[in-house]
Amino acid sequence: MPRTARRPGRPHGPKKTTDRSHRGPGGLPDPALFRHALPGACRKLDPRTLYRNPVMFVVEVGAVLTTALAIEDPSVFSWLITVWLWATVVFANLAEAVAEGRGKAQADTLRRTRTATTARRLVDWRPGSRRPEERPVPAAELTLGDHVVVEAGQTIPGDGDIVEGIASVDESAITGESAPVIRESGGDRSAVTGGTRVLSDRIVVRITSRPGETFIDRMIALVEGAARQKTPNEIALNILLASLTIVFLLVVVTLQSLAGYGRAQQPLVVLVALAVALIPTTIGALLSAIGIAGMDRLVQRNVLAMSGRAVEAAGDVDTLLLDKTGTITLGNREAAELIPVGGTEPLALADAAQLSSLADETPEGRSIVVLTKERHQLRARAEGELAHAEFVPFTAQTRMSGVDLGGEDARQLRKGAATAVIEWVRDNGGQPADEVGPVVDGIAAGGGTPLVVGETITGGAGTTARVLGVIHLKDVVKEGMRERFEELRRMGIRTVMITGDNPKTARAIAREAGVDDFLAEATPEDKMALIKREQAGGKLVAMTGDGTNDAPALAQADVGVAMNTGTSAAKEAGNMVDLDSNPTKLIEIVEIGKQLLITRGALTTFSIANDVAKYFAIIPAMFAVAYPSLAKLNIMGLHSPESAITSAIVFNALIIVALIPLALRGVRYRPASAAGLLGRNLSLYGLGGLVLPFVGIKLIDLIVQFLPGLR
Amino acid sequence: MGATLAGWLQILLLVSVLAASYRPLGDLLARTLTDRGHWRVERALYRLGGVDGDADQTWPGYLRSLLAFAAVSVLFLYGFLRLQNHLPLSIGMPPVPADGAFNTAVSFATNTNWQWYSGETTLGHLAQMAGLAVQNFLSAAMGIAVAAALLRGFTRRQTDRVGNFWTDLTRITVRVLLPLAFVFAIVLVAGGAIQNFHGVREITTLSGDTQALTGGPVASQEAIKQLGTNGGGFYAANSAHPFENPTALTNIIEIYLLLVIPVSLPRAFGRLVGDQRQGYAILTVMVLIWAVSVAIVTANEVHGAGSPAGHAAGGMLEGKEQRLGVWASALFAVSTTLTSCGAVNSAHDSFTPGGGGMLIFNMLLGEIAPGGVGSGLYGILVLAVVAVFVAGLMVGRTPEYLGKKLGGREMKFASLYILTTPALVLVGTASAMASRGARAKVLNTGEHGYSEILYAFGSAANNNGSAFAGLAAGGTWYNTALGLAMLFGRFLPIVFVLALAGSLARQRPVPVTAGTLPTHRPQFVGLLVGVVLIIVGLTYFPALSLGPIAEALS
């Protein structure tokens, strides 16, 4: 699969690079793709399919008309116009074919995973069945509720939930991720996808999809564009384009009669050329390619949108619900500070903290070792290095871990929850320093987790016990999140952090991360209520989720992104699936949605603005003979009437090809306020659309004027 | 004082009085359109008329009432004109011919007030005041009513109701138009406009010649003709006639009257949507276009650009009255063509090619700057919807205007709206050009004759009513064709606007965020002006190039 591997859970940060597969240098589509798309583009000339694109359909009718006229009364000019009108239609089809081509390549790879698998169906499986009867069936014949057994090395025959066992599964076929993932029965990691391979162990899977409707089937349909329907926004834009087309057709049709007043009737070829130049061919040609490419950009980022409507909705999102853990903060807490109490030397505390954590393989424990090394230059000692050391592991009962050091003065070190360690010190006859309480409370209030370090020394003088100090563990907000949220705010999007933490902790983290609001001690019901409240105010809400209890909220949200690692219920409920299971990607999804709409708007503006220059080329060319004063409108100084009209038509066709890369890539999107975005895009595509064709038509005229028939 | 300074002061005076009435009149309109109570006279009208003044109507219900009322109005007026010889105060006028009566009935019921006839030789006093002038009130009120329904579409949430046509019509007439018209009618009489029921009186002049002095209830009709942006003059010469517009002072008052309601409606709009800045943005667009147009036409007329006749005579006074002069004529001409009023105080046909061409362009803009009473506001709001749609895409959201999303349904009605008038203008003009008989009715030759026909259809389809009056627009062909253009040009857009209102009212408003396209800033003003100019410019550039542009470039 020609896709760069991505690790799940990797923080993506504010990166804008796109997948380079299928791309030539400079982000342009590979020329080979164009070549492959050409036959498809010609097939699309069939009027039975083309009529769905009213603008290009009109061009095709015009091309047929000029062909007939050129055959009847051949001239260099009429043949030139004819050829370029056909080229215009082919270029438009090419744009769509290229966009579809990229999806087809991916679909082919996916299809290969769907090779005929034989499933081992279990007859009458019940939980705990010892030796169920097994019957081999083709995967395609599995139906809802069947149970199958899959063992190491076998391919899972269909989508389902594991009902028994645990296994490591290679999901690279759909995620492109080579590292295996663990799937087990019960809980939120029970879903498996047909076409993925079990690497170890044995599982029983209950099939949850009908044949032909599996995740892979849907995925193929999506990337191929087979399931593509026009989105609401595309429909609205199409209506505007169709009515502009009608207006311009009216303009041209009535023009002949108007021109008759001054005896300036025009050849039909010229009128067809004028009509094609005026109707919004640029956006008409690229509109569907833009939509396909938008979906494709999501696929490139390993996100599957179940409908184009969902992608569009992503651009409209007003409120983002983000889970704290894994999205806003790194999954684990880190030691941030060591606070000695009762006059303990900082170094002594650091030493004790390190010793007690040496055998602690949790990320928190490791982070303590790292902190003592960085702050106090304490070398991390290997476990075996210490004589008579006996490590005490963490248990849920003691809520402490630590080390017992033998030797002359037997020394016990413990670190753990404040209450547990303080109690332990008291039990050993020590009196914790008074400041411990406030320090612990202070850390908790700041959103951190306090770990208290205590020691007992049993020597000749009996046992002394004391609290050495407190380790401040804190949630680490991912790098760049603050800036990200700042950007979102500028885009008018409110971020709400969802966390199970208490409100105090939640507030502290929310402030540090810079989110607009938070929902603490959140239950699924709270989440649902929040979404409904936002929607009641007319807002569009996006969220991510993976658990079964997220499913209702995912379904309720306007954009619900299910993690691929999540349950099939969650995946069913959402309207997008993130194959990387990276919750931060929601932000990218929003940007892609916006980019899609902006690209449409920008090219529409560009297309309409182009008409001004075309008028200045064509109108004087048509009428300067009958109305000499109109020659003054030929401000481009075009060579002859024929060369002027030809240049306008050639420009009209070439600009489509020139803009295909832009349509596929999407216009550059930088988070900014609406006014800022509009200002930028208006000056670029509005003003640019006004000026560029003047230059382009003039340049083309400089070349075509040397053609024999156009002097 | 030089003519230039005087001219500028004249414009300044007009702008200041308009600015001064923006708030009070806008507030009055807003109150009128939102008031929950009825006046006693209104309640009497509802009872006698047999209509329910309290029912909130759906958009189709609103439309049905409006169309029924319009149909009855046209038929009634048609009958009135056909039978006027049997009615009192007919001062000996014969019945109006069928095609002419159809044309005039449609013309006045559609707020166009295109006049193929000369009032002084065609109509009796009763036909003028109880036939035509009634429609001056009602067609104006109807325009404002439709605008009100559209505003309710923006302000209401999740409902299928857009207001009550009968209450809107009645209140606007009773509370706004009648009182203002009465006051200004008296003001015009004070300035010299006549108001009597005399017939034609033959007198012997100073030099012993004879002259037929006319009479009539002119001032009462003049006031509402301007105030309601109707424009149908009592006399053929319209506001150039000294009995309609006796002095330069009444002239500026008449310009003020024809502008004041359309200009104040954005205030009502801002009040209703709860954001005055929205009203100011729309007002700014209107004023910008108006100001540029005034500048262009005035400059052309003052310098006589491209006019051999102007150069030969030493001034562009052909078709302009001495008491008014070039500046006041240009100011009136621009204001009347940009408001769908269509009253004239000078002969537009004799303007410079550039000036006259600009007047045609003004009408083709769709009467939105500031446009006809009501129709100007709903016209520019529909264009704003189109502008917001294209621009809204460029900020990466489903476009929304005033909290309402612009989806397929909304774009369908907006697109049909902007499609209608160009279709009528272009098809109408083209069929006239294709007909030898229709072509022969022009007075001037060459491009200018062409412009007369383009002007006629531009004027009719946009419900303006002014003319390049060289065109002999009487006769069955023009009366029918222009009548149809007026009819469709008025009511098809109204259908689409009401449908749009219904579609908007049904929505739940979307909250404004930093990601929402702001529609009150200079950026949006510029955008809307650009969209208006580009859409209209692209639609009419070829048609204009064969007449006004070719003539102006000569």
Next chain:
Amino acid sequence: MTRPLPTWIRLHLSSLRMLLLFTALTGLLYPLAVTGAAQALFGHEANGSRIERNGAVVGSSLLGQRFDLRGKSPHQPGERPRPDPRWFQPRPSAGGYDPLASGASNLGPRSGRLLAAIDRRRTDIARFNHVDPATVPADALTAGGSGLDPHISRAYARLQTARVARARGLSKTAVDALVNAHLQSRILGFLGEERVNVVELNAALSRMR
């Protein structure tokens, strides 16, 4: 027969009733009220600002008149009436100052007919008044918008004084003074144009001596 009428018919009947009510209100009551108030407050203006001489109405100061030679030789068909040198002449009129034919010439800015008319008028007026053709002002060469324009420019009035004085046997100074007395400046100093009302001027002229 108590079956209710179909809704659409009832709707149109209500519409007709509303229309009749509005006709009574805005088509009868309103103009009558305006007429009553106007006649009471501004009777002279409301009745057309008439000019009377010896008890007879000789015109309206708002409407221009023709001051042509008449009676001596009946016009041949197609022959233009000749201006009477004893009167100040108004601007050309598209409708011959007939209030039943108000309106403009509507000739375009590049109309050959208009150009010819302007040339002819310039020659005629120069000859008629014995002045240099270059001094004839624009208002004298062009027809107004209403065909009833009662005003001329100061320049055109001044241009005519010598001829009028000669024809009437008056001193030029006296006629000049009369013109100056009838010279109206812009209203409020900036509205409209400076002008002389020909009808009022001629009425005053006829009262001289």
